[in-house]
C-alpha cells in the first residue's frame with residue numbers, strides 16, 4: 001500500500017511536470033512553424049524537453065543514496081558474462097531500438113537512413129552546438145520520403161520541415177482510419193480514428209496539404225551514377241486474404257507504380273524488439289515479437305539473476321510505462337535478492 005501510494009504520487013508529479021514542459025515546447029514549435037525562423041534548441045525537438053525531466057529525476061535518485069555508475073556500452077558475450085559474475089542481479093533496460101528495414105531494390109543508395117539515427121543525430125547536434133557543427137543528416141532543400149505513418153514517422157516529418165526540406169511525403173501501408181469512430185468501435189474502446197499530429201499539422205501549414213499517402217509502400221529506390229538516391233518508385237497496396245494461411249495481408253497492385261523525386265528517405269517502419277547481440281550475450285529468450293521473454297507481469301528472464309524492464313521487455317512504448325516497469329522490476333529484484341520486499 002505504502003509502495004503504491006508513493007509510486008502514484010511520484011508518477012503524478014512527473015506527469016504534471018511533463019505536461020507543462022510538453023505544452024511549452026509544443027507552443028514554441030508551433031510558433032516556429034508559423035514564422036519559419038531559425039530553430040533554437042527547445043523549438044526543434046519536442047521530446048527533448050521531456051528527456052531533460054527524466055535526466056533530472058536520475059540525479060534525485062543519486063541524492064537518495066542509490067549508487068549509479070555508467071559503465072559505457074556493453075557489446076559482447078565476455079562483458080555480459082563478467083557483469084553476471086560480478087553482480088547478483090542484472091536488469092536489462094536497453095530499449096527496443098532495432099529498426100524494421102525496407103528490403104527493396106536499390107536499398108544501398110546513399111541517402112536512406114533509419115528514423116532514429118536521423119532524429120538522434122539532430123538532437124545531439126542541437127544540444128552540442130545548436131546545429132552549427134553540421135554533424136547531422138540535413139533535410140534542407142531535399143525532397144524527403146518518410147516510410148511509416150506512426151509517431152516516429154511524424155517526428156521525422158516535423159524535424160525535416162524544421163530543417164527546411166523542399167517537400168515531405170509520408171507513406172503509410174495501411175488504409176486511412178476514419179475521422180470519426182466507426183459503429184464497430186464504440187466507447188469505452190480506444191478510438192480508432194485518424195490522428196493528425198504536430199508534424200503533419202506543420203506540413204499542412206507549410207506545404208498546404210497532409211503529407212500522408214495511404215495504402216502505399218516503396219517498390220524500388222533509384223540512384224544516380226554516383227550511387228546517390230534520386231527517385232523512389234512507390235506502389236499501391238490492397239488488402240487480400242492469403243489462401244494458404246487465411247491471414248489478411250497488404251499486397252502490391254501491379255500497374256500502380258509511381259516515381260517520386262527524392263534525395264532523402266527516412267525509414268520509420270516500426271521496431272523489431274531489442275538487439276540480437278544483446279539477447280545473445282546474456283542468453284535470454286525472446287518472444288514472438290523479439291522482446292525479452294518473461295512470465296506475464298514478471299521481469300525475471302530464463303537466466304537466473306537476469307531481469308528485463310522497459311521497451312526491451314514490452315516493445316516500443318511510452319516513457320511513463322518504462323518508469324513504472326523499472327519500479328516494479330526493482331521490487332522483483334529486491335525480492336529475488338532478499339527473499340521478501342518492503343519496496
Ligand SMILES: Cc1cc2nc3c(=O)[nH]c(=O)nc-3n(C[C@H](O)[C@H](O)[C@H](O)COP(=O)(O)OP(=O)(O)OC[C@H]3O[C@@H](n4cnc5c(N)ncnc54)[C@H](O)[C@@H]3O)c2cc1C
Nearest residue numbers: 072073074093094095096152310311312317318319320322
Ligand atoms: C522517435 C521516438 C519518439 C518517441 N516519443 C515519445 C514520446 O513523445 N513520449 C513517450 O512517452 N515516449 C516516446 N517514445 C518512446 C520512449 O522513448 C520509450 O518508450 C522509452 O524511452 C523506453 O525507455 P527504456 O528505458 O526502456 O529504453 P530507452 O529509453 O530506449 O533506453 C535504453 C538505453 O539503453 C542504452 N543501451 C542500449 N544498448 C546498450 C548497450 N549494449 N550497452 C549500454 N547501454 C545500452 C541506450 O543507449 C539507451 O540509453 C518515443 C520513441 C521513439 C523511438
